[in-house]
Amino acid sequence: MSLLKIKALNKSFKANHVLRGASLELSAGDRHVIIGPNGAGKTTFVNCIYGTIPLDTGEVILEDRAIHMMPSYKRVDLGIGRTFQKNNLFVNLTVTNNVYLALLSTKKYSMKAFKPLMLYEDVLEETDAFLKEWGMADRTDKKVNELSYGEQRVLEIILSLCSNPKILLLDEPTSGMSPSETASTIELIKKIPRSVSIIMIEHDMDVVFSTANKITVLHHGETIMSGKPEEIRGDKMIQEIYFGGGARTHA
Amino acid sequence: MKSTILTIFLLVAAVFVLPFLMSPFLVYMITEVLIMGIFAMSLGLIMGFGGLHSLGHSAFFGLGAYTVVVLSQMVSSIYVLLLVAILIACAFAFVTGLIAIRSKGIFFLMLTFAFTQMLYLIFSQSGYWGGADGLGTSIKPNLGFVELTSPLSLFYLIGGFFILSYLLLRLFVNSPLGTGLQGVMENENRMIALGYNVRNYKVIAYIVAGGFAGLAGGLYAFKTQFASPDLFGVHMAATVIIMVYIGGMGTLFGPVLGAGIYIFLQNYVSTMTDRWSLIMGLIFIALVLFNRGGALHLIQLLIGKVSSYKLNVAKSKGVSLNELAKNKGTE
């Protein structure tokens, strides 16, 4: 029984046909990693699932419910969260205020105007608890632009967890990280409870094979193969276009 | 909390005491500062907290003024007049906001400007409401139990509205919605990704700002007994932007200070030299170039109260968040 069915997505930017029938099925608890060379359309795929950009044709079905026409904020309500390949944070605000804004969006009163400050206290407590839980308690009063790049990358993941998503879309969470930062980020991702199913784009093969229970290969906008890590690793064609054939690999 | 009470107290005390220390001309001028202060605060709300730079904010002010002048021929209650002025301004903000908020930056600026120019044309060309000459009235603020006739009572009335507006806007800025609005200004894309319905935040802020500008316009009509199409002109729209800029964006009080500086210079420097607008322009340029935080920030720097200028979520929110956190720790 799959949680999320992504069926035959097509997306063009002018003459650039980026997604060509890309599909994917996510089951509950999956760590489903998407691999593929630069420019394959991986980020575009995530953008379309999340509603960041509209798709041309295709369907995204969450538990029997078509969500691909909904605006992002409705998809978030239904339990989808995401991170960005390029850090997308409130750089001028403190870590606390970043998380605070992320948690506030989940509150029923987030649109209340002319209500006093008192109402904020429960978000504040949650913010503290959240930062402790995810190991950023010592960074609370730092502004984001004072954090190291790796810390910003981690905050990117933490923010996406604030809405308590059922499904998390991670776009290259370890990109640009040092080996040690990468290692601790893998640990953090492993800490995410199984009640959260994950679709993750990743280039680093160590990360891929240490986290994935399924892998889909996206090539020129097509999902050319999907299966268990062993199957993908053993496949001739995949080895040629991805592991062998001079395509970009960090591993 | 303490600082809020103190602020209210100081404002009320100032409004009460000032007239005894001042000449009638000063009272008259400060009345104008208070009206323009409400107007500038309302623009400051969307500019400094929402990142929406409007060159058409005078639309709401003008609509408020015209509403009071036109309706005063039929109605005398100040409550009804101002309420309708606010509602009409809000309605116009709602309709134009829905359209303008789809665009950003310079396009937003030009769209808001276009809507206001449209009003200018309608009001100056039409045969009703006095056309290009404008329309006069002889309405006195009628509170139901008393009719205010003296300039001093008008000053108190407008002082009251000013304090009320300031407090309401402050509440708004610190509300969940106001906080979200500041998040949108910081990083709209992330706010969308976090699940905020960003468009609604902007439209609501735009309507609230329009409503307060409408109130300011309505009060202005009580003071000047007159409304003319110039209220929708470029000059008016630019003036209020300058007030917000020189006073300081990202705070509520900054724009009020800007209105004060502007009006004082206009009244005093213009008695000394014809080139008062040149002086105003130089101050404007200097502040834009050297001190983005405006005059308020300059003062804060002088008295050493502020180390860095960041008066949106980071500061106003951060400070109060930290205060809350501290209080918790000591409990």
Ligand SMILES: Nc1ncnc2c1ncn2[C@@H]1O[C@H](COP(=O)(O)OP(=O)(O)OP(=O)(O)O)[C@@H](O)[C@H]1O
């Ligand atoms: N918003 C956009 N407008 C126009 N073209 C775009 C847009 N987003 C992506 N593209 C194009 O779509 C193609 C795929 O880009 P995408 O970012 O999805 O690739 P990717 O697989 O994530 O690559 P990478 O591994 O470098 O992150 C590229 O040719 C890119 O230029």
Ligand SMILES: [Mg+2]
């Ligand atoms: Mg990408």
